[in-house]
Amino acid sequence: MSETPAQRRERLQQEAVNWHLRLTSGSAEPDALAACAQWRRQAPDHEQAYRDIEQLWQQLPTALQADRQRRRALPAHPQRRAWLRRGLSLAAAASLVLMVVAGLxxxxxxxxxxxxxxxxxxxxxxxxxxxxxxxLNTDTALDVALNANERRVVLLRGEAEFDVAHDPTRPFRVIAGTTATEALGTRFVVRYDGSSGSVSLLQGKVRSSRPSAQGAQADSAVLAPSQRLRFGAGGLSAPEPVDPSTVSAWRRGRLIANFITLGEAVAEINRYRRVPIRLLDPELAQRPVNIAVDLEHIDDWLAALQQTLPLTVVKAGPWLFLHR
Incomplete structure (x- = not known):
């Protein structure tokens, strides 16, 4: 299946970043420079994508310095007002560059x-x-440590499904923040955003636990298939029913969610987009929706959404905005 122009542009941006990081890492292989040059010569948009990344990278130090100065600036004293006015355009440009780099x-x-x-x-x-x-689902990072006594995975961020090989002598544990989930011969999904997350059991049996404050008894819960618990600063929630086919739909390239708001739907979709969709209408964000999105054709879903909801999709470069 041929890719759309937007998909090609995003892919080339990703490849250009990969090449640039590889060449500036300090540990690039001797033939990396020649391989990158060959990639850039393949087509004009390859070359343009790489030049765009180079330009962003060159602007980054100036942007960081200007942004740091802006953050440190005191409230405008009479003697400082002229300086702040002169620095305003640079600070704004710095913030824009940082937003683009961090956003993409x-x-x-x-x-x-x-x-x-x-x-x-x-x-x-x-x-x-x-x-x-x-x-591993979109935007996910994890560390793995296997030894004679334990199999340990630290989910640093994102979402992953674990299909665990049975080994009664070595427990399999997934650590997400302070929450540990232990399983023997099972399938489950853990999601973690850096402060809170969830554990969903697809098959088998797992126990999730986390230490309690001041040496109190640890907070723990056992999940049965088709159950989910949430965890965060308040501890572990009680297990609740969950549809396994919905939880693991991303494995099939689908995003399925029922009885959520449009704002929640857009937040979920943005996990799969390098440039997030912006929903500009707070009231529209509260509209209840059911979604079934092909993750390879998100723009098609957005186009169809205009036929069912009172909204308009506006495209500005790689950015998409939804409003009434």
Whole structure:
């Protein structure tokens, strides 16, 4: 299936970033420069994509310095007003560059040394040495440690499904923040955004636990198939029913959610887009919706959405805006 112009542009941006990071990492292979040059010569838009990344990278130090000065600036004293006015345009430009860099490539700035990573919009599967398989969803990073006594996975961010190989002598534990989920021969999904998350059991049995404050008894819960619990600063929630086919729909390239708001739907879709969709109408964001999105054709879903809801999709470069 041929890719759309938008998909090609996003793919080339991603490849250009990969090449640039590889060449500036300090550990590039001797033939990397020649390979990158060959990639750039393949087509004019290859060359343009790489030049765009180079330009952003060159602007970044100036942008960082100007943004730092803006943040440190005191309230406008009479003697400082003229200086602040002169610095306003540079600070605004700095903020724009930082927004573009952080907006397009946030996954490159977080957990760059993780054992396994899936970039935004990417889904990969990893076979571990013990026979278990880990499926990483979009924007996910994790570390793996296997030894004679334990199999431990630290989910740094994102979402992953774990298909665990049975080994009664070595428990399999997934750590997300302070929450640990232990399983023996099972399938489950853990999602974690850096402060809160969820555990959904597809098959088998798992126990999730986290330490309680001041040495109190640990908070723990056992999940049965088709159950989910949430965790966060308040501890573990009680198990609740969940549809396994919905939880794991991303494995099939689908995003399915029922009885959510349009704002929640857009937030979920944005996990798979390097440039997020902006919903400009707060009232529209509260509209209840059911969604079934093909993750390879998100723009098609947005186009169809205009036929069912009172909204308009406006495209400005790589950005998309939804409003009445």
């Amino acid at each position: 490539y946030p996954d490159y700035w977080q957990h760059p040394w993780a054992d396994y990573r899936a970039q935004i919009g990417e889904r990969i599967s990893v076979a571990l040495a013990d026979g278990s398989v880990v499926h």
